[in-house]
Amino acid sequence: MATAVNDGGRRVSLNLADQGRQALIVVPSHRAALAVKDQRVLPAVAxxxxTSCGADTAxxxxxLWAVLDL
Structure with a gap:
């Protein structure tokens, strides 16, 4: 969440989903065209x-997203 908040947008969301004994956590920052500035974020989440994690833009x-085993 801190990484998304630091993007400086007006809002941050937290989306949760589960399937097959895994949870997907997605944190969109609602600021387009940003790259992950702090390269320590994804290794820290892992x-x-x-189980897996990453960042993408839409x-x-x-x-920022992560998949966790339940």
């Missing part, structure tokens, strides 16, 4: 036990 801005 170290928390994420029309609604950058999204």
């Amino acid at each position: 170290a928390l036990g994420a 029309q609604d801005g950058r999204r």
